[in-house]
Amino acid sequence: MSRIDRNYPEPQRSLHGKIYEILESNIINGVYKPGDCLSESKLSEELGVSRTPIREAFRQLEHEGLVVYKPNRGVVVRGFSEEDIQDIYKIRLMLEGMTARRATENITPEQLEELKETIELEEFYTNKNDVKQLARLDSHFHEIIYIASGSRFLIKTLRKFHHYLGKIRSISLSDPERAKKTLIEHKGIFESIQSKDREMAEILMEQHIRNATRYIEKKKDKAE
Amino acid sequence: MSRIDRNYPEPQRSLHGKIYEILESNIINGVYKPGDCLSESKLSEELGVSRTPIREAFRQLEHEGLVVYKPNRGVVVRGFSEEDIQDIYKIRLMLEGMTARRATENITPEQLEELKETIELEEFYTNKNDVKQLARLDSHFHEIIYIASGSRFLIKTLRKFHHYLGKIRSISLSDPERAKKTLIEHKGIFESIQSKDREMAEILMEQHIRNATRYIEKKKDKAE
DNA sequence: TTTTGTATTATTGTATACAAATATACATGC
DNA sequence: GCATGTATATTTGTATACAATAATACAAAA
Numbered sequence: 001m002s003r004i005d006r007n008y009p010e011p012q013r014s015l016h017g018k019i020y021e022i023l024e025s026n027i028i029n030g031v032y033k034p035g036d037c038l039s040e041s042k043l044s045e046e047l048g049v050s051r052t053p054i055r056e057a058f059r060q061l062e063h064e065g066l067v068v069y070k071p072n073r074g075v076v077v078r079g080f081s082e083e084d085i086q087d088i089y090k091i092r093l094m095l096e097g098m099t100a101r102r103a104t105e106n107i108t109p110e111q112l113e114e115l116k117e118t119i120e121l122e123e124f125y126t127n128k129n130d131v132k133q134l135a136r137l138d139s140h141f142h143e144i145i146y147i148a149s150g151s152r153f154l155i156k157t158l159r160k161f162h163h164y165l166g167k168i169r170s171i172s173l174s175d176p177e178r179a180k181k182t183l184i185e186h187k188g189i190f191e192s193i194q195s196k197d198r199e200m201a202e203i204l205m206e207q208h209i210r211n212a213t214r215y216i217e218k219k220k221d222k223a224e
Numbered sequence: 225m226s227r228i229d230r231n232y233p234e235p236q237r238s239l240h241g242k243i244y245e246i247l248e249s250n251i252i253n254g255v256y257k258p259g260d261c262l263s264e265s266k267l268s269e270e271l272g273v274s275r276t277p278i279r280e281a282f283r284q285l286e287h288e289g290l291v292v293y294k295p296n297r298g299v300v301v302r303g304f305s306e307e308d309i310q311d312i313y314k315i316r317l318m319l320e321g322m323t324a325r326r327a328t329e330n331i332t333p334e335q336l337e338e339l340k341e342t343i344e345l346e347e348f349y350t351n352k353n354d355v356k357q358l359a360r361l362d363s364h365f366h367e368i369i370y371i372a373s374g375s376r377f378l379i380k381t382l383r384k385f386h387h388y389l390g391k392i393r394s395i396s397l398s399d400p401e402r403a404k405k406t407l408i409e410h411k412g413i414f415e416s417i418q419s420k421d422r423e424m425a426e427i428l429m430e431q432h433i434r435n436a437t438r439y440i441e442k443k444k445d446k447a448e
Numbered sequence: 449t450t451t452t453g454t455a456t457t458a459t460t461g462t463a464t465a466c467a468a469a470t471a472t473a474c475a476t477g478c
Numbered sequence: 479g480c481a482t483g484t485a486t487a488t489t490t491g492t493a494t495a496c497a498a499t500a501a502t503a504c505a506a507a508a
Contacts, residue, residue, distance in 0.1 A: 063284040087378075239491080274493040
């Protein structure tokens with residue numbers, strides 16, 4: 001085996017992990033609707049794998065609460081309701097501020113630099129109106145703060161919540177006004193963290209979540 | 225088959241569910257230490273089942289973050305550190321108050337009655353110093369409030385946190401002084417909820433968590 | 449002695465086989 | 479027509495078989 005092969009091994013991910021991601025994404029994005037029954041045999045055929053890794057993915061989705069397990073009948077999709085989405089925003093409002101405060105206390109220079117670069121890229125893509133990149137960078141911005149908080153539970157919980165909101169976030173960021181406002185808010189949070197102002201980081205993060213929530217609410221009201 | 229057998233069917237739970245509970249409990253209670261490797265084959269032999277349901281249980285534990293998955297090597301136990309426990313209390317401080325407030329808004333008369341009965345039993349067992357029953361009732365008290373909050377995410381998150389702290393809670397409740405204080409605090413929370421005083425329910429619940437945290441901290445300081 | 453290559457062993461990853469449970473279709477009786 | 483019982487088909491639940499990967503032991507060379 002050559003040296004290059006040893007240095008660049010392929011990811012070598014297990015099948016159940018990939019299948020889990022596919023199914024989770026299909027549930028989050030509404031490909032599978034709440035109430036849909038997922039069949040091991042059918043998915044097994046569709047994806048061209050045996051039932052074993054599919055069952056393993058099911059167990060993860062079940063644990064996550066995205067599907068409900070019916071003994072000897074398989075799993076039915078749960079998905080998210082309007083209320084669930086609002087609920088997530090309410091809980092985030094409680095947790096994101098705390099996370100930003102703790103991140104301010106624990107952040108490393110490298111993470112701070114990464115945060116800065118992320119914001120610079122956000123600025124670039126905001127001007128270009130590249131929604132896909134903006135969504136990616138937004139996730140990255142928050143992800144760094146989650147990790148810097150040093151709390152495995154906050155990381156796990158908020159990462160999931162953020163992931164669940166992926167669709168709605170893209171909608172928000174496709175509005176140039178909201179994208180610009182997001183950038184300004186991110187900059188404020190970054191500067192607070194950089195200057196080690198815990199309180200301000202907490203307050204600005206809470207405002208950021210509140211503004212995101214308000215934007216969605218307003219958008220929804222208009223649509224009705 | 226007798227009629228009695230038909231009226232009281234066994235739960236008919238799947239194996240992977242039972243195995244998951246066994247393993248989770250072993251991790252939470254420190255039977256498996258952080259760093260321990262869990263082997264499918266060994267557990268399969270020990271428990272007298274095939275590897276399939278064990279793998280399914282592993283996938284749930286993995287998703288929960290209680291074990292870390294190593295491709296082609298199995299899973300290693302993660303468990304909880306001192307910091308993790310403190311961390312859980314910090315996060316609960318943010319979430320339990322909100323949950324109590326929302327429970328006050330949504331609680332049903334039946335749930336209120338159940339809460340009342342739980343506290344009456346708590347009073348009974350506090351006088352008898354029955355720690356096991358007190359731990360069970362404490363969980364039940366909080367569980368009712370979680371459910372009454374109507375938020376599937378709060379239910380899921382806080383239920384887990386509460387479960388993780390089972391061991392430490394039993395230690396607290398085995399101190400008659402702390403048990404009495406817990407009862408008084410629960411009563412206060414119950415009365416706020418009953419009289420639909422959201423703010424007070426939130427404040428008292430936060431105090432309750434804060435007091436529980438302080439007690440643990442003090443206990444730890446003494447031990448050192 | 450240390451290192452490295454190789455054979456062996458053990459473990460996981462996936463597929464498949466069979467048992468158990470459930471749903472479905474259809475016939476039978478009312 | 480409607481309900482009920484039964485046979486069939488389908489699906490899940492579990493066990494097992496085989497393949498792939500990684501760890502281990504050991505021998506050979508530097």
